[in-house]
Amino acid sequence: MKKYLLDLEVLSTEMLSDIHALIKLTAPEPFPEMDPGQFVEVRVDDSPSTFLRRPISVNYIDRQKNELWLLVAAVGEGTRRLTRLQAGDRLNCILPLGHGFTLPKSHGEKILLVGGGVGVAPLLLLGSEIRKAGSDPIFLLGAKSKDGLLETDLFKEYGRVCVTTEDGSAGEKGFVTQHSVLGEEHFDRIATCGPKPMMVSVARYADQAGIECEASLENSMACGIGACLCCAEKTIDGNVRVCQEGPVFNTRKLLWLH
Amino acid sequence: MPGRPRVQYKEITMAALNVKIDRLELRNPVMTASGTFGYGLEYADFMPLRELGAIIVKGTTLEPREGNDYPRMAETPEGMLNCVGLQNKGADYFCRHIYPQIKDIDTNMIVNVSGNSPENYAACAARIDALDRIPAIELNISCPNIKGGGMAFGVTCEGAASVVKAVRERYHKTLIVKLSPNVTDIADIARACEAEGADAVSLINTLLGMAVDIERREPVLSIRTGGLSGPAVKPVALRMVYDTAHAVRIPVVGLGGISNARDAIEFMMCGATAIQVGTANFLDPTVTLKIKNGINDWLDQHGVKDIHEIIGAID
Numbered sequence: 045m046k047k048y049l050l051d052l053e054v055l056s057t058e059m060l061s062d063i064h065a066l067i068k069l070t071a072p073e074p075f076p077e078m079d080p081g082q083f084v085e086v087r088v089d090d091s092p093s094t095f096l097r098r099p100i101s102v103n104y105i106d107r108q109k110n111e112l113w114l115l116v117a118a119v120g121e122g123t124r125r126l127t128r129l130q131a132g133d134r135l136n137c138i139l140p141l142g143h144g145f146t147l148p149k150s151h152g153e154k155i156l157l158v159g160g161g162v163g164v165a166p167l168l169l170l171g172s173e174i175r176k177a178g179s180d181p182i183f184l185l186g187a188k189s190k191d192g193l194l195e196t197d198l199f200k201e202y203g204r205v206c207v208t209t210e211d212g213s214a215g216e217k218g219f220v221t222q223h224s225v226l227g228e229e230h231f232d233r234i235a236t237c238g239p240k241p242m243m244v245s246v247a248r249y250a251d252q253a254g255i256e257c258e259a260s261l262e263n264s265m266a267c268g269i270g271a272c273l274c275c276a277e278k279t280i281d282g283n284v285r286v287c288q289e290g291p292v293f294n295t296r297k298l299l300w301l302h
Numbered sequence: 303m304p305g306r307p308r309v310q311y312k313e314i315t316m317a318a319l320n321v322k323i324d325r326l327e328l329r330n331p332v333m334t335a336s337g338t339f340g341y342g343l344e345y346a347d348f349m350p351l352r353e354l355g356a357i358i359v360k361g362t363t364l365e366p367r368e369g370n371d372y373p374r375m376a377e378t379p380e381g382m383l384n385c386v387g388l389q390n391k392g393a394d395y396f397c398r399h400i401y402p403q404i405k406d407i408d409t410n411m412i413v414n415v416s417g418n419s420p421e422n423y424a425a426c427a428a429r430i431d432a433l434d435r436i437p438a439i440e441l442n443i444s445c446p447n448i449k450g451g452g453m454a455f456g457v458t459c460e461g462a463a464s465v466v467k468a469v470r471e472r473y474h475k476t477l478i479v480k481l482s483p484n485v486t487d488i489a490d491i492a493r494a495c496e497a498e499g500a501d502a503v504s505l506i507n508t509l510l511g512m513a514v515d516i517e518r519r520e521p522v523l524s525i526r527t528g529g530l531s532g533p534a535v536k537p538v539a540l541r542m543v544y545d546t547a548h549a550v551r552i553p554v555v556g557l558g559g560i561s562n563a564r565d566a567i568e569f570m571m572c573g574a575t576a577i578q579v580g581t582a583n584f585l586d587p588t589v590t591l592k593i594k595n596g597i598n599d600w601l602d603q604h605g606v607k608d609i610h611e612i613i614g615a616i617d
Binding site: 046047048049087093094095096097138263264265266267268269270271272273274275276277278282283 | 344368369371375379380384583585586588
């Protein structure tokens with residue numbers, strides 16, 4: 045898949061919580077093809093204390109409006125600067141990067157999409173593509189509390205949404221792997237993105253239930269295009285580049301279950 | 303006499319940018335630093351690779367190496383630390399699977415070679431010597447991220463000399479030796495390499511450094527330390543290039559934090575015949591093209607017809 049270096053225009057930045065921002069971008073030309081789970085390397089301008097680009101997964105693409113959405117959590121200086129982008133600002137991006145999630149091979153597959161915190165980001169595009177392909181996504185979204193639940197209404201457009209919060213302020217109280225939907229439904233496949241402990245739990249659940257599971261990793265990166273080997277993750281095939289062979293991996297390839 | 307106003311047209315010229323390193327002809331002095339440009343292919347979507355003077359591909363060792371555990375990278379002020387640890391699939395794999403993909407790239411493709419003993423370096427170099435379209439190697443005696451090899455050879459004159467001597471016996475094309483800055487006097491090491499038949503030296507490799515995660519009370523990097531690169535190291539690199547260029551007769555290739563044409567010109571004025579761009583490729587995958595064009599523009603603006611006029615301009 046050809047990679048592009050583009051200056052995108054910020055259409056809007058909407059704060060979805062104290063630290064989460066939805067940034068909508070556009071470009072003069074139609075955006076290239078992008079798969080759910082692929083990411084963008086974003087240059088952070090006017091940020092003297094940061095140096096490298098930031099990898100941000102694609103949240104959604106609106107082809108009609110030619111909009112690319114990025115969901116960003118302000119967890120450090122660089123991402124905080126990104127959440128302060130304003131309409132009309134330019135954002136220099138390299139895209140699309142990495143390999144995304146597997147799309148359904150047949151109609152009517154039942155796929156569980158498990159997201160935690162800002163990790164829900166790629167699941168919106170994935171859910172919409174799964175729906176387009178004639179299958180049913182079920183979203184299982186977790187957060188510490190109600191404030192950390194993101195884009196819940198948007199997810200509802202594509203499938204059933206189940207929610208857990210650690211403090212019980214919304215949905216079922218507890219972790220995603222404790223949600224009752226796991227006992228009620230049978231799934232053909234699971235896709236997950238979020239904090240590593242959550243993804244490891246999901247991978248364990250999938251392994252025990254004999255379900256294929258893919259997880260999107262967020263190892264820190266320098267180049268994002270496969271050149272520097274800084275983001276390497278240990279797999280059954282040795283160290284591989286998260287930015288190139290990933291960020292999405294079948295969890296059986298990872299060493300999480302060993 | 304009044305009349306039409308005189309328009310001062312800017313003279314459009316093209317300064318001669320080509321330089322030579324031993325027998326190696328570079329169409330311009332801009333090279334890419336090993337480990338920052340993959341095998342070149344990773345950047346082919348962003349720029350025409352023929353615009354480069356040379357591409358130095360990822361470090362290659364005789365045997366495959368898995369590299370170090372994650373985390374391998376820490377962002378630092380105006381730079382970064384890495385401890386990748388020479389992850390590569392070995393010389394056999396390179397010759398069989400990677401070389402066929404890169405041999406027709408229209409620039410000098412140079413292989414960075416590393417090892418853990420003089421014999422092991424020489425055996426790897428000999429494998430690369432057999433590849434028609436690889437006109438040169440860069441000998442990495444300065445990787446700070448592997449045990450029992452790499453930098454261990456680059457920090458003493460005897461160690462450096464032993465590797466260069468062994469490789470020189472089995473490698474017949476242009477031999478560039480990449481030097482470590484983690485030494486008392488880099489010019490002494492350069493002289494030792496020159497005495498054993500190195501055709502050029504490149505410097506600097508990364509500066510050994512460390513980063514700490516105070517919440518975890520742990521080093522950020524998996525092996526505790528790593529190599530610092532980026533603009534933060536540029537003044538150190540410039541001084542070392544200047545010292546080395548005044549100590550040896552062979553060409554010096556300068557690198558360390560070069561991010562724009564001005565940086566490149568500074569290195570050349572300090573005595574570098576060519577320059578390498580490393581970490582800056584991560585921030586802008588087209589930066590090498592901008593640097594090449596920027597050097598040309600500067601030369602034109604200053605009426606310099608040939609880049610050799612600025613090489614070593616500082617006494």
